[in-house]
Amino acid sequence: MKPAYDEMYGADKDVRPHYESLARWLKETPPDVVARKREEADLAFHRVGITFTVYGEDAGEERLIPFDLLPRIIPAHEWKIMESGLRQRVKALNAFLHDVYHDQNILKAGRIPSAQVLQNPLFRKEMVGVDLPGQIYVHVAGIDLVRAGEGEYYVLEDNLRTPSGVSYMLEDRKMMMRLLPELFSRQPIAPVEHYPDLLLENLRAVAAKGVIEPTVVVLTPGQFNSAYFEHAFLAQQMGVELVEGPDLFVKDDVVYMRTTHGPQRVDVIYRRLDDDFLDPEAFRKDSVLGVPGLFSAYCKGNVTLANAVGTGIADDKSMYVHVPEMIRFYLGEEPILSNVPTWELSKPDDLKYVLDHLAELVVKEVAGSGGYGMLVGPTSTEDERRIFRDKILAHPSNYIAQPTLALSTCPTFVAQGIAPRHIDLRPFILCGEEITTVPGGLTRVALKEGSLVVNSSQGGGTKDTWVLEY
Amino acid sequence: MLSSTADHLFWMARSIERAENTARMLDITYKMSLLKHATLEPFQEWSAMLSISGLHYEFTEKYKDINAANVIRFMALDEDNPASIYSSLKAARDNARAVRGSITSEMWETLNATWIEMKAIADRGIPSDGVSSFFEWVKERSHLSRGITYGTMLRDDGFRFIRLGTFLERAENTMRILDVKYHILLPSLQDVGGAADYYQWSALLRSVSAFETYRKVYRDVITPRRVAQLMILRADMPRSLHACVEELDTQIRVLDGPRSEELQRLSGRLYAELKFGRIEEIMAEGLHEYLTRCLLRLRTLGECISTTYFWAEAEK
Numbered sequence: 174m175k176p177a178y179d180e181m182y183g184a185d186k187d188v189r190p191h192y193e194s195l196a197r198w199l200k201e202t203p204p205d206v207v208a209r210k211r212e213e214a215d216l217a218f219h220r221v222g223i224t225f226t227v228y229g230e231d232a233g234e235e236r237l238i239p240f241d242l243l244p245r246i247i248p249a250h251e252w253k254i255m256e257s258g259l260r261q262r263v264k265a266l267n268a269f270l271h272d273v274y275h276d277q278n279i280l281k282a283g284r285i286p287s288a289q290v291l292q293n294p295l296f297r298k299e300m301v302g303v304d305l306p307g308q309i310y311v312h313v314a315g316i317d318l319v320r321a322g323e324g325e326y327y328v329l330e331d332n333l334r335t336p337s338g339v340s341y342m343l344e345d346r347k348m349m350m351r352l353l354p355e356l357f358s359r360q361p362i363a364p365v366e367h368y369p370d371l372l373l374e375n376l377r378a379v380a381a382k383g384v385i386e387p388t389v390v391v392l393t394p395g396q397f398n399s400a401y402f403e404h405a406f407l408a409q410q411m412g413v414e415l416v417e418g419p420d421l422f423v424k425d426d427v428v429y430m431r432t433t434h435g436p437q438r439v440d441v442i443y444r445r446l447d448d449d450f451l452d453p454e455a456f457r458k459d460s461v462l463g464v465p466g467l468f469s470a471y472c473k474g475n476v477t478l479a480n481a482v483g484t485g486i487a488d489d490k491s492m493y494v495h496v497p498e499m500i501r502f503y504l505g506e507e508p509i510l511s512n513v514p515t516w517e518l519s520k521p522d523d524l525k526y527v528l529d530h531l532a533e534l535v536v537k538e539v540a541g542s543g544g545y546g547m548l549v550g551p552t553s554t555e556d557e558r559r560i561f562r563d564k565i566l567a568h569p570s571n572y573i574a575q576p577t578l579a580l581s582t583c584p585t586f587v588a589q590g591i592a593p594r595h596i597d598l599r600p601f602i603l604c605g606e607e608i609t610t611v612p613g614g615l616t617r618v619a620l621k622e623g624s625l626v627v628n629s630s631q632g633g634g635t636k637d638t639w640v641l642e643y
Numbered sequence: 644m645l646s647s648t649a650d651h652l653f654w655m656a657r658s659i660e661r662a663e664n665t666a667r668m669l670d671i672t673y674k675m676s677l678l679k680h681a682t683l684e685p686f687q688e689w690s691a692m693l694s695i696s697g698l699h700y701e702f703t704e705k706y707k708d709i710n711a712a713n714v715i716r717f718m719a720l721d722e723d724n725p726a727s728i729y730s731s732l733k734a735a736r737d738n739a740r741a742v743r744g745s746i747t748s749e750m751w752e753t754l755n756a757t758w759i760e761m762k763a764i765a766d767r768g769i770p771s772d773g774v775s776s777f778f779e780w781v782k783e784r785s786h787l788s789r790g791i792t793y794g795t796m797l798r799d800d801g802f803r804f805i806r807l808g809t810f811l812e813r814a815e816n817t818m819r820i821l822d823v824k825y826h827i828l829l830p831s832l833q834d835v836g837g838a839a840d841y842y843q844w845s846a847l848l849r850s851v852s853a854f855e856t857y858r859k860v861y862r863d864v865i866t867p868r869r870v871a872q873l874m875i876l877r878a879d880m881p882r883s884l885h886a887c888v889e890e891l892d893t894q895i896r897v898l899d900g901p902r903s904e905e906l907q908r909l910s911g912r913l914y915a916e917l918k919f920g921r922i923e924e925i926m927a928e929g930l931h932e933y934l935t936r937c938l939l940r941l942r943t944l945g946e947c948i949s950t951t952y953f954w955a956e957a958e959k
Contacts, residue, residue, distance in 0.1 A: 396741060409744040420647050431646040433800060433952045435901050 177579040178322045179593055180245060191248045191641055194359045199591075210352045211242050211586060217348065239634035240345060242352070245583050245596055245616040252363075252640045255318065255326060255600070256610055258510030261500060263314050263602045266333060266487050268503035270310035273486060274300045284502050285495045290486060295540075297448065297483035299455060303472050305481055306379050307606070312443075312479035313372070314602040315339075315614075318510070320581040327513045327578065329597060331496065333488040334480060335445045338615040338635075339601050340403035343368060343410075345615075345637040361642040363612035368601070369410035372443075375605035376411075379477050380440045387440035389413045390430060392421070394446050394462045399630075404445050418446075423466030428476045441477045448482050490539040490573050491517065513578060519570035527574040528565070531558045534574045535625075536565065549625055551577050580625055583636065585618055595619045597627050598638065612640035648742050649804045650953040655738035655746075655754070656792075656808030662731035663785035664816035666778040668692060669718055671820065671850035673774060676711055678842050688823075689714040695823050696726060715774060720765045728781055732761045735788075747795040750788065757784045803894045807948060810894075814887035815941050820850060821874050822934045825867065844870055851882045871930055872922040884937065885917040891944070898952070906947045913940055 181192040188196045199207075218237050247255075272279055273290055274297075280287040290296055315336025317329040346365055350357055373389065380387035393404035395417050408415035420430050421439065429436035444451065450460040455468035470476050486492065494515045497508045516523035516534075527534060531550055538546035548561045565572050582593035600614030616636040617627035627633040672692045686709050693699045693714065701724060706713045721727045725734075736758035743751050769777045789809065796802050824847045844865045848854040853873060860877070861869050875884045892914040895906055925933045 405744050414645050414648075415744060416645065417647070420645055431954045433644050433646055433649045433804075433898070433900055 265500040295485035300483040310481040342615040373411040378605035392444040613638035653808040656805040658735035660812040666781035
């Protein structure tokens with residue numbers, strides 16, 4: 174494996190031009206001042222209570238996501254390419270979703286194996302033939318990107334259900350502007366603070382036709398969800414109600430919320446609740462988080478759900494390999510952003526190759542997320558690989574494998590000082606009347622030395638992300 | 644606003660006020676118990692306090708003897724007792740957390756800090772010479788939360804539901820405190836007007852911060868009838884039933900939601916009776932009987948707030 178590309182330093186340790194002003198600041202600023210700024214950030218995050226809830230061991234505990242003071246900087250020309258690549262990808266994914274729930278042309282054309290779509294548990298038969306406003310399925314997407322080398326960005330995965338993390342992007346920026354205002358005056362850093370406005374505008378734009386002043390709400394599973402802070406944060410920033418299932422009810426296929434002044438009609442639900450739990454009448458019967466009758470109201474076109482029901486079929490890891498083909502099929506274009514080369518273990522040749530090279534590859538569960546259920550070959554033990562091999566052999570089609578990418582590194586504060594740590598990037602893309610993004614996104618950093626897993630549930634931290642305007 | 648938000652705000656405020664009043668009630672009982680009183684059974688005050696809170700059964704389930712240490716433990720720190728100060732402060736914090744977006748950050752931080760400190764106190768336990776200062780701490784945190792609410796919160800419906808919670812809880816507790824002394828600890832005839840009786844009445848007044856007020860208003864000896872008048876009918880005494888119901892009625896009329904006619908009728912009628920009532924009539928009815936009846940009406944009022952605004956019943 175070649176050494177990882179460092180975002181700040183070139184091969185001979187020279188500072189890349191877009192990092193020069195940060196490097197100067199680090200050199201000029203006495204270490205105790207820097208240390209104080211880091212403490213201040215920690216304190217502020219604690220006081221405001223920007224936390225996530227841990228599942229599994231210590232379940233229910235509220236924890237802080239570590240924030241790293243050193244930003245990740247992206248030059249203007251690179252962001253331009255990434256942005257157009259992201260738009261292209263989300264456009265194709267939306268077209269794909271509309272297609273598979275209507276005419277299924279891409280399957281008829283044989284470009285994607287029908288069985289892989291139609292027999293996938295994430296394919297929602299209930300959605301076949303349901304027409305959505307603007308034919309939009311993915312209103313908010315989080316597309317994870319990694320960099321392997323100069324100008325070499327790959328899409329690691331598409332998150333099209335309820336991608337989270339945008340609140341950290343906004344809070345990280347607020348913190349940086351408070352702690353290091355002088356750096357913002359030295360460089361043209363593109364703003365991101367208007368994201369909640371864009372989101373609200375976007376959500377209002379996808380209300381059913383004829384609704385003049387749509388009422389938008391954020392639907393959360395509740396206080397014990399890991400991303401509850403974000404749900405409350407976004408509702409507050411947009412100035413809309415944060416509701417839980419029991420706050421809503423459906424009468425004659427119209428959704429209302431219970432208010433102190435009687436029922437109030439709801440037009441658009443930004444739901445942060447999985448499909449399965451949305452409506453006990455349509456999906457999981459035991460769901461107490463959802464709203465009985467919601468799906469029927471949805472099918473009648475009386476309420477918009479963002480994201481749509483059934484988007485899981487497009488961000489499933491087994492479908493990931495087909496996204497470049499979707500771009501070609503629906504847009505007639507070549508993909509701007511590359512996929513990571515991927516082995517599908519449902520194919521015998523791929524399976525054989527992967528089992529022979531387990532120690533070099535990353536193996537992921539097709540339906541897994543959050544860094545759970547994966548094997549990182551190079552850092553795994555023999556025992557872990559043996560256990561994983563058995564799991565793979567039991568259900569080969571549940572897995573895909575990818576080469577271990579040398580994710581780029583970025584200087585990061587660690588116990589011993591500043592050291593390179595691996596990072597990724599999750600930009601957020603909004604689809605309403607048009608496709609919009611805010612420059613950058615959430616940079617996640619694996620704080621453990623050599624670790625490639627950046628998820629907050631696995632000990633990852635975050636950094637502010639600076640896209641330079643020129 | 645969302646009914647569930649209003650519900651959380653109402654209970655947040657009620658829980659803080661409840662913690663404060665439980666502290667006040669424990670404080671008066673504690674002080675009364677320090678006075679030797681020949682006609683009372685040992686620990687009768689503590690037993691009285693449990694009956695008045697309706698927690699006799701729950702207490703005896705868990706503790707063998709009724710005594711100061713056990714009742715204070717049960718009413719202050721016991722997490723199994725939903726009416727304990729510990730549980731009330733937890734409920735206040737949990738309700739606040741659920742509606743963080745609808746209260747100011749100062750309010751949230753105050754309730755959160757109170758809860759964190761309460762947990763630490765519960766871990767340490769209350770030392771026997773620290774009982775009064777613990778009650779004072781509870782009162783102070785309640786004053787602080789109310790002051791921050793008053794000083795920082797937008798005067799919207801949320802603010803009004805907070806006021807409803809505060810004053811409904813306070814009204815009920817003023818009734819209870821009065822009843823503890825008057826009904827259960829009523830001394831035998833020869834003790835009426837005796838030293839012990841006097842000290843009990845003054846302890847009661849102090850527990851609702853009304854001792855100096857009494858002196859100022861009446862400039863005369865303490866008599867049960869005047870205490871009752873002060874605590875029930877005086878409009879300018881901030882913990883009196885009259886003052887609490889006046890605030891409830893005002894907020895209920897400003898809220899003026901659809902389906903709120905019955906609620907407005909109930910509160911308006913209660914308010915009118917207090918405004919134009921006379922202490923002679925109350926004493927003629929019997930103070931205990933009167934207080935019992937008032938508590939019932941306050942409970943009905945609370946239920947009506949709930950069905951009118953919180954969708955407590957299934958929607959119709």
